[in-house]
Amino acid sequence: MIIAVPKEIMEGENRVAIVPDVVSKLIKKGFEVRVEKNAGLKAGFPDEKYLNAGAKIINDVEELYQNANIVLKVQRPIIHPAKGKHELELIGKGKLLISFFYSLHYPDVAKKAADLGVDVISMDAIPRTTLAQRMDALSSQANIAGYKSVILAANYLHKIFPMMMTAAGTISPAKVVIMGAGVAGLSALGTAKRLGAVVEVSDVRPQVKEEVQSLGGKFIEVPTDESMQDASGYAKEQSEEFLRKQKELIFKHITEADIVITTALIPGKKAPILVTEEMVKNMRPGSVILDMAVEFGGNCELSEKGKVVEKYNVTIIGEPNLPSLVPYHASEMYARNLLNLIDYSSKDGNFIHNMDDEIIGGATIVKDGKVVHEKTKALLQN
Template sequence: MIAGVLKEQPGENRVSLVPEMVKQLEKQGVTVWIEPDAGARAFYPDESYLQAGAMIKPAADILQQADIILSIQAPETSYWKMIPAGKVLTGVYQPLYNASLMQQWADRQLTTFSLDSIPRTTRAQSMDVLSSQANIAGYKAVLLAAWNYSRYFPMFMTAAGSIAPAKVLILGAGVAGLQAIATARRLGAVVEVFDTRPAVKEEVMSLGAKFIEVEGAADASAAGGYAVEQDAAYKQRQQEKIAESTARADIVITTAQIPGRRAPVLVTAEMLDRMKVGSVIVDLAAATGGNTALTENNRTIVHKGVTIIGESNLPSAMPADASKLYAKNVFNFLQLLIKNGDLVLNFSDDIVQGACITHSGAITNERLKQAESVKL
């Protein structure tokens, strides 16, 4: 069996496998091919892969001969059109947002595993790329906010006067939000947190933050760690609470997303107008529309003195550790597909089935099929 690793397109600095995981796969009889400089932007040079037992191969060889092709983002069109029928692609392809591409891959008889679709169960935790990468995003979001903020985060008492600590508001207490809380608290900020799930209150408070409660939230226990759509009455109460908090916040970190839908707008234009001049927002939901009314993905804008940073791929800004964690997730998932050095697709395994998006010329993922049927 040959596992091939592609170099990511410009803007993505991570790599699917790091040399440590190459060694582990080699022990299992898997030959690993790496496209030249695939790990360079993550500070893993070709020499490190060669020392681990991998072979450096041109992209064309990987695309046409590898049994399983690894890329974090979807390969560019000219690449995937070179892949023969029956090959397997594995990455983070956001199928609910890229349904048309998934259908094209199905039409080409490609088998696709999207690791962001792995069931978020206890057994699958070691393969959970969403959690490993969101952890980095939450950490980096606070550092990015601190870099762009014109004042201190911690309280300072000096002979020249006292500096009050920064007030940080975090919208969403999933993996990214919890790491953002911990990082902001370590920097000395006062932190408030909003989340539609009352169950996270204890975690939030254990990290030293204040939890903002809004009564009447819809149950999100089955949403895999994501937000769920709320009714109009709840949204009104939610907006009132968030408006109060944003008006006094210096930093806002937003993380709320709903699978297959636009991110909910939690910070309206009116709220932005009431925020302090010099305050900073880092919106981690920018790729799906953003949690503010003015967010633009991969852009930083300034609105009436408020800096709004739309960042959907912060893990790519910390590529060495992000790649290391991602590669471990990939390795653990591949253990379900590798038997005695061969590729064996066991669709009776709920993780394999849940991660599979296309197979045998068809869309196989139930959530994607349901989303497409709703559109029709």
């Protein structure tokens, strides 16, 4: 089978789906790998490295897709600016696309794929099970995003992170509040602690308290009788009453913070508002908010996607694609996730699209001209 790796065309995307090290591993498994010219350049992987690993470099994306069986991408398909056609049209009928797809946010793209006969496995739909852990691209990229969120916020803060005892006096450590203790939040916590900050973490799931404390964070606990996570381990949508209680409790913590990092996402839903305009008004002048959920509506009422804005003397960072700011390692980790997925479901250079398999079936959005992902299908029927 032929695997095609195109250059990412979404604005601000610097990652590449496959890195040279993974190319050689795929070839050993019996696949042929073709890479679009300069596909890995922004991530730090020039064409020469792909050639040395055994890939073929293809100049034109339409030629790249022509004989491909599997297309590996990072971002969901969009209209190709140079070709004037949707990437799904360029890929063509009978091919398998594996990428982040976010069909619960973009169900119409799933319908388009079905109409065009393009099969889709979505990396954001990989089940959160022990067996699927090596393929969990959401977690690998969230890890990178959590790290980068702290570095970026620190760059805008007018203070240093660690406590310093100097001849001129003692400098107090920065205070960081993190909203959400998922993979991104815990990565941010670890990074902020390594830089010397005092870190507080809020999460709707009481069961993450021990993880937060084990990394040196203080847990902001909201008393509740509700179950706050779904069967897959993701945070679920909370009641209005719970959100009201949460906002009251964290108001004091947020308004005393130097940096607030928000990470709360609910699959298929608009991100919940955790930081209100009133909270921002009461924050210290010069403090920083970084909204990691800005791509899906944002956790801060005042954040703007793709912009750094200043409101009430508070800097609010709305960077929608933090992993893309660390493209070398983000690409490496994503490529390994893809390799593990392909390795799991292939034999002698052939990918076996087994819909009865828990991982492959669970992550498949479109198969044989039909939207088969139940939640996506339900959105399209409503």
